[in-house]
Amino acid sequence: MTARKLMQNISVDCVILGFDSEQLNVILVDRTLILPNTSEVVFSDLTLTGYHIYEDEDLDSAAARIVKDLTGLENLPLKQFYSFGALDRLHHPNDQLWLEHCGDVFSDRVVTIGYYSLLPSTNVNFIQKGRNAAWYPVTSAKGLAYDHDFVVEKAIEHLRYKFWHEPIGFELLPVKFTLSQMQKLYEAILGTQFDKRNFRKKVSQMDYVVPLKEKQIGVAHKPAQLFMFSCDVYEKTRKERFDFFV
């Protein structure tokens, strides 16, 4: 059996996003450089779930394999959104030290293909124990390795565009959700604040957000009504209303 060969200058980076009813979170991986034969930590920072691709795998397979290796998560819906090839994307001192430590395995000119994934809710149990990966609020994901601050920014920008045009937000909500959760998600993605009454008025015009005869259970506050997203109603009403790019 011959060893699989990594492509030195092509990688995949995944922005895995999850909403925990309060804020939008992203999975990040610990990158700590420890001096060989000592326990001295040279630096410690965070990266997206990413790695180089093998010569014998396509981009989608590489993304799935990398996410599984780093988090244990399988069968995530992973979608490409942008590729990054700035000349200085690996030029931060930490990145240079890291590359030096890795020897000749990687080039210092790497083009990375960005993927994103939306998970229905964040749950630390999703990530297998013993992994160096964990959830972090997107708002605090700054000073990441390589150009990963920019990659996260671009993913959110992409998502924001899709958010205005498709009901993809519901992929991030639990199957049954409250309007307060929905408003918080919209605010997190769109980077804006909505007036509660106006927001609810708009939602009441969305036939595909269906009120249920159920309320929250086991909450400390007054339990709120639950809602569901109906894909059927959305598809039906969308076709009736679609008028080019109204």
Next chain:
Amino acid sequence: MTARKLMQNISVDCVILGFDSEQLNVILVDRTLILPNTSEVVFSDLTLTGYHIYEDEDLDSAAARIVKDLTGLENLPLKQFYSFGALDRLHHPNDQLWLEHCGDVFSDRVVTIGYYSLLPSTNVNFIQKGRNAAWYPVTSAKGLAYDHDFVVEKAIEHLRYKFWHEPIGFELLPVKFTLSQMQKLYEAILGTQFDKRNFRKKVSQMDYVVPLKEKQIGVAHKPAQLFMFSCDVYEKTRKERFDFFV
């Protein structure tokens, strides 16, 4: 001066589209393999405007440089839409012969970053003389080199998505256009046929498609009324109407 180094396994391919009032066209480049020291043509086919990137240029710069080198066109609006990395994307016999002919310059595992560009109208004069590039109807762009059939398909799919949500179609029309031209463009991109009366009824509801007090000049048929796209009106009415993903 040291020679610039090409990256063996990373390229950029551009889908440059233009509408000539009748159909949607794409710029393709002739790829003819002639046996060295003879005039025997081994094969002849067509590729997108694409090439490998240099180690010292970023992706956007590479796209602009490649388009300029192959067509003479400068300052095109080039936008990334997708990256392609299937294992067999260079496995057609012509591609293998071509790679063999090129020697060790390129790898046979290449990831390509797809860009697209919309030109206001197709004009063969846009392409400098002596270039091997020319306009071809998108509908006839089949059997292209590498996976370029698929790249074109993906570009159209991307465009179709944007078309439903943004008035980008007007980038492909002349500044002053007829409704018949507009309908043909919509039909070409969306791959559908519209009833003339229904189409005009819909357009009449678009405040940003402004009728002019001008008609076509120098046409053999009865001159049609001209229209313009108003970006100001679009932006204004869009904000008023925007209601999430209505």
